[in-house]
Structure formats: C-alpha cells, structure tokens
Amino acid sequence: MSETAGARNVDWSVARRLAHEAGRPLPFQTVNLADALGQTLAEPVRALQDIPHYASSAMDGWAVNGEPPWTLVGHAEPEEHPRGRAAPHADSGEISLAPGEATFILTGGVVPRNASGILRTEHGSVRGSVLERNESARQDEPAHHEHVRPAGEEAAEGAEAIPAGVVLNPAQIALAAVCGHDTLTVLRAPRVSLLMTGDEVIDHGLPLPGQVRDTFGPQLPGFVAMLGGHVDVAGRAKDDLDDVIAAISAEPTDEFSLARASGDVLITTGGTGSSSADHIRRALTELGAEMIIDGISMRPGHPTLLARLPDGRFLVGLPGNPLAAMMAMLTVAGPLLAGLRGSPLEDPATVSIADAFEPLPGRSRLVPYRLEAGRAVPSTHQRSGMLRGLASADGVLVVPPAGCAPGDVVPALALPWTAR
Structure with missing residues (x-):
C-alpha cells in the first residue's frame, strides 16, 4: 500500500x-487549579460573584456614620477585638450604623450598612463610649467611603476575568480561585x-x-x-x-x-x-x-x-x-x-545580521546565532551533526535562499529554553 x-x-x-x-x-479536559499551571485555557473564566463579594474595610479602624463625635457600638478598641477575626456583627453584615455612630473594624471586615467611611486606628481617640478624631487626622477624615473597598470593585458577577486561549500563569490561577472556581477547563496537552x-x-x-x-x-x-x-x-x-x-x-x-x-x-x-x-x-x-x-x-x-x-x-x-x-x-x-x-502560530521575530550569507538557491538556512552589540553573529560549529553552536545560541536565524548582507533584517526563531 x-x-x-x-x-x-x-x-x-x-x-x-x-x-x-x-x-x-x-x-477539552477539566483540571484542579493546582494542576492548571502552564495549561491553555479552553473557556473564559468568569466571576461567579462580585469581587470582592462584600464591601470591606481597607484599614484597621472604625466604621463611622456622619460627623464626630461618634457613639461607639460593638467593640470600641483594637485590644478588645481578637486579631485576625472580624466581629460577629461584621461577619453577619446585619449591623446598621445610625448617624453619629461608629464601630471598630479590622482590615477585610464587612463594612456595616450606612457607614460613610473608615477612620484609621491611628487617627482616632476613644474616651469611654465616644470616638473622636485626634490631632493627626484631617478635618474631613474620613471622606465619603474613604478606606472602603466596594463590592464588585475588581469584577462584577459574570464579568470575564481571564480570556480563553491564554497559557495559565500563577497569578491567573489565583484570580480563578478568587472568582470562585475550583477547576478549570483546559486544552489537553x-x-x-x-x-x-x-x-x-x-x-x-x-x-x-x-x-x-x-x-x-x-x-x-x-x-x-x-x-x-x-x-x-x-x-x-x-x-x-x-x-x-x-x-x-x-x-x-x-x-x-x-x-x-x-x-x-x-x-x-x-x-x-x-x-x-x-x-x-x-x-x-x-x-x-x-x-x-x-x-x-x-x-x-x-x-x-x-x-x-x-x-x-x-x-x-x-x-x-x-x-x-x-x-x-x-x-x-x-x-x-x-x-x-489550540495556540496560534507565532510569527518569527526579526534580527539584524552581522555577517553576509551567499545565496543558496531554493533552500533556507537555519543558523544558530548569538547577539553581540544588538546584531546576530552566526555561531561556530553549526554543521548538521554539531551541537556546540546551538548549545550557546540566543536563537536561530532563518537566512533566505537569496542570502543576505551585513545589516539586513532576517527572521529569527526563539529557542524555548532562552525565550523570556
């Protein structure tokens, strides 16, 4: 046959x-996030909820409503608040501040309803159940929604966060996790x-x-x-x-x-x-x-x-x-x-060549080269059975059949182990 x-x-x-x-x-195949590094994304990654999914504080301090002085509700001072854990009312998101009220909040904590902003810890002073600005604070601090990270600030629910076709890097895998995904659909290697x-x-x-x-x-x-x-x-x-x-x-x-x-x-x-x-x-x-x-x-x-x-x-x-x-x-x-x-065919780069090549009718020449002073210098030891020239090369020239002169710009292939 x-x-x-x-x-x-x-x-x-x-x-x-x-x-x-x-x-x-x-x-396509589905892989866990931990196995997705370097794989090609087959489908866009979309946010499964708003990111962030709740309005949160960007600072340790007090969520306040209105102008000072403020009457404290809930925890009053950082010492009363377990580090790294939001207050129960902040976890539930059910607290609502009336005008003239404040409550202590940690970075990342849920901002109470009606809060006009966050007063940073170092800019407030507590006396009994009353919170005031201290001398280090601005007169208008906090400005409207100052130090508040709004819900959906990074992405709204359903928004495309990562397009299909990308080769996934660590930051994109982390973003996929933030978007609420446990697995990703990728092209099989x-x-x-x-x-x-x-x-x-x-x-x-x-x-x-x-x-x-x-x-x-x-x-x-x-x-x-x-x-x-x-x-x-x-x-x-x-x-x-x-x-x-x-x-x-x-x-x-x-x-x-x-x-x-x-x-x-x-x-x-x-x-x-x-x-x-x-x-x-x-x-x-x-x-x-x-x-x-x-x-x-x-x-x-x-x-x-x-x-x-x-x-x-x-x-x-x-x-x-x-x-x-x-x-x-x-x-x-x-x-x-x-x-x-499913990846595109990338066009070769171009490089200015330092040496001349005589014509070789009907045949392109692939020549390892090193970059010197911005020009491609052909490597030595470049016969078909030799490897020394390629082992120390920065890339591979594609010399056209018509040859080339010094200073001509010719196509060049990146080597996978040197590409950046």
Whole structure:
C-alpha cells in the first residue's frame, strides 16, 4: 500500500504553516487549579460573584456614620477585638450604623450598612463610649467611603476575568480561585511517543569507531515539554523495516513495543533519508499513511517528514543528525503541538545580521546565532551533526535562499529554553 503523497521539499515557512494547520485542537479536559499551571485555557473564566463579594474595610479602624463625635457600638478598641477575626456583627453584615455612630473594624471586615467611611486606628481617640478624631487626622477624615473597598470593585458577577486561549500563569490561577472556581477547563496537552532508530547508537559511555552517542533520549522529552507536549513513552527500534513498521503501528515485537501508547504524536529519530538503510518512508508507505510534508527546503533538516497515520496519530520524522533534528523540532513539531493545543502560530521575530550569507538557491538556512552589540553573529560549529553552536545560541536565524548582507533584517526563531 502506498502513502498519500504530500508536499515535497516545501518552503520553510510553508512547512510551519502546514504543520500548524494539521494540528486541530484536542478535546477539552477539566483540571484542579493546582494542576492548571502552564495549561491553555479552553473557556473564559468568569466571576461567579462580585469581587470582592462584600464591601470591606481597607484599614484597621472604625466604621463611622456622619460627623464626630461618634457613639461607639460593638467593640470600641483594637485590644478588645481578637486579631485576625472580624466581629460577629461584621461577619453577619446585619449591623446598621445610625448617624453619629461608629464601630471598630479590622482590615477585610464587612463594612456595616450606612457607614460613610473608615477612620484609621491611628487617627482616632476613644474616651469611654465616644470616638473622636485626634490631632493627626484631617478635618474631613474620613471622606465619603474613604478606606472602603466596594463590592464588585475588581469584577462584577459574570464579568470575564481571564480570556480563553491564554497559557495559565500563577497569578491567573489565583484570580480563578478568587472568582470562585475550583477547576478549570483546559486544552489537553498533546501526548507524544518517541521512537529512536539506529543500530549504531549507544546510550551511555564512550562510543567506539562506527558508534555514536544517543543525543535524543536525554533531551527530547524535555524539549517536547517546552513545546507544550507530554511524552508518554520512549523506545528504540532496530534498523529493520519490519521492526520499524511494528513499532510505528504500536504492535508489540520481541524487542520493542509501543502498545497502549497510541497518544497523539509519534516522533521518530533517524531513518528519514532515501537510502537502503532508511526505513521510515518505506514504513509509512506500507502502513498507508497520509504524507503531509515530505522534505523541507532548508539546511539542515531537509529530510524532515510529517505524516498522518491510519489511526489518526501524527508522525514527525526527524533527521538523524542532531542539529538537523532540533531544527526540525522547531520547524514542524513546535507548530504541530501548538495547533493541537489550540495556540496560534507565532510569527518569527526579526534580527539584524552581522555577517553576509551567499545565496543558496531554493533552500533556507537555519543558523544558530548569538547577539553581540544588538546584531546576530552566526555561531561556530553549526554543521548538521554539531551541537556546540546551538548549545550557546540566543536563537536561530532563518537566512533566505537569496542570502543576505551585513545589516539586513532576517527572521529569527526563539529557542524555548532562552525565550523570556
């Protein structure tokens, strides 16, 4: 069975758009507030009651009605009032002050009905059952509703406090609690499985000639998390077509199984080329996958793949060279996961470049860079199998096929671990 043909050797910007459009938002899920940090809000958060829901005092002092002197009712002085606990009549909200009356109140306490304002503790003097302003008070203190926090001052009942689509931060979670919510409806983080290939790859120690260290296993789960996904399972398949087909189709084999790990996205590493030792394309053909992106006109990372498997999962095929694979993650996996999370595809930033690049017809170049004196200086060690340049980079230049001259402004991608 042959795969459905997809876009071949697509432009870099087109590849990003295709990947994002393929990732339709996943179903919503409900999570507790404590589990909502970093998740994308699916529905607006509205205030379930006025915020604050009662008129409260902004100061320790006395709630008063009218002009002094005031006759005290209830507690008269701070010493008579248990710190941190409002008076019973304040809790009930049933007290009503007549003109010329006052009662002691703590910060946050319910303001009695008919109170014209709050006289601060340090600005009042009590003699017996009478409260007066002292010499430190203004002659008009308290002004009308001075030091009173009105009900609904921050938000009226039903008002939208947090719009849908935001990635929730701690302050927004706290606001949701103030609005009266115990749970929030969020977009489910895409579930990702990882399938590494390559018989020459070792996962520890020093490689012998013909062997290479695994650069994917230690970093891809974290990279996926930075892009908004969650890795459920990771494993390795032999460089054998049947083994790769079984692994991609989540069928158990003697060596490896992705059974019960269907997820939303399968990311494979290596084997995306066209040689006899590369099996990902042939496996997709055998499985009847729909090819969405079959190669991208970029360097490094040209043999990047994006396909939709018959069971609905997406497969992102990363090249085997580590820098090329990470450029493919930024170009395809990032936009795909954003689409699945319901997040917009963000336009690249721009940066002024310090060096010239000769034309490379038909192919964009993705080049790690560092900012120096406000200009982007290309990193050294930027071949497709090298990582030193990316490890110390501030971002990634997207040099157009026509090349560029010093001072030209070109697109630039932020790195998830350096974005602020």
